[in-house]
Amino acid sequence: MGSFNFDVITLFPKAFELLDNLGVITRALEKNLIRVNLHNLREFGEGSYKQVDDKPYGGGAGMVLKPEPIYRAHESIIKSSKSKTLLMTPQGRVLKQKDLLEWSNLDQIIIICGQYEGFDERVRHLADEEISLGDYVLSGGEIPAMSIINGLTRLLPGTLGDPESLLNESHNCPLLEYPQYTRPFVFKEMKVPDILVSGNHKEIKLWRMQKSVERTLERRDDLIKSKKNLTSLNTQRVKQESEEFFKSNFEDDYGFYPNW
Numbered sequence: 001m002g003s004f005n006f007d008v009i010t011l012f013p014k015a016f017e018l019l020d021n022l023g024v025i026t027r028a029l030e031k032n033l034i035r036v037n038l039h040n041l042r043e044f045g046e047g048s049y050k051q052v053d054d055k056p057y058g059g060g061a062g063m064v065l066k067p068e069p070i071y072r073a074h075e076s077i078i079k080s081s082k083s084k085t086l087l088m089t090p091q092g093r094v095l096k097q098k099d100l101l102e103w104s105n106l107d108q109i110i111i112i113c114g115q116y117e118g119f120d121e122r123v124r125h126l127a128d129e130e131i132s133l134g135d136y137v138l139s140g141g142e143i144p145a146m147s148i149i150n151g152l153t154r155l156l157p158g159t160l161g162d163p164e165s166l167l168n169e170s171h172n173c174p175l176l177e178y179p180q181y182t183r184p185f186v187f188k189e190m191k192v193p194d195i196l197v198s199g200n201h202k203e204i205k206l207w208r209m210q211k212s213v214e215r216t217l218e219r220r221d222d223l224i225k226s227k228k229n230l231t232s233l234n235t236q237r238v239k240q241e242s243e244e245f246f247k248s249n250f251e252d253d254y255g256f257y258p259n260w
């Protein structure tokens, strides 16, 4: 299988050096599972000063990225038949784990990073999708771009040591993950639940299901479309229900269901 290509148009290519020190992502780069191709917007700038920005028409604070350099940079990238262009903007759709899963079936993602006051409106025509990292404003699109590279790379086959770990992770399935513990058994008078050292795998699985359900209802019941199925589940029913219950209720939404 060929590498997954991330082509990033940015004024700050050095920011992406962080990817060389990020554990799983660094290994994916070393194993050629991914390639991060940086396209320095400055090199596509106008005139001898390589100008990339200008004052906004109509007045107002700050500078706006000009369209020509971004178009030239985008045109210079060789596109595969399974390629998508994403524009980083706080005005876009908020990134979800489902997007990363869907895009992991492509083999190229081109990411355009804005800076300053943003970009000329005509740049939007280059984008298949406009993506926001969340409802807040950052100074540039580099951190959102690295988030996409990071989150998508760990979904690619061969990246994680144990791909099973994706199955019950928060946001890969409709429920938040259950509480996790490691040694020591008692820490600052906080004890690991006895069930986890009981050796009874069936009971451990049921406990995890129950905690996942409780935690999701407490913190993020917005994640579950078919809420009525869960809110009607009392503790006793959770214990009686099988994985099939979750599978039949949630598989359509997520493709995965938890592998407690």
Ligand SMILES: C[S@@+](CC[C@H](N)C(=O)[O-])C[C@H]1O[C@@H](n2cnc3c(N)ncnc32)[C@H](O)[C@@H]1O
Residues within 6 Å of the ligand: 088, 089, 090, 091, 112, 113, 114, 115, 116, 117, 118, 119, 131, 132, 133, 134, 135, 136, 137, 138, 139, 140, 141, 142, 144
């Ligand atoms: C200071 S922001 C510009 C915000 C713009 N003036 C607006 O109000 O929509 C500069 C650049 O950072 C990036 N950026 C900032 N916040 C972001 C977010 N939440 N998600 C994705 N990109 C973001 C975008 O590329 C944006 O063009």
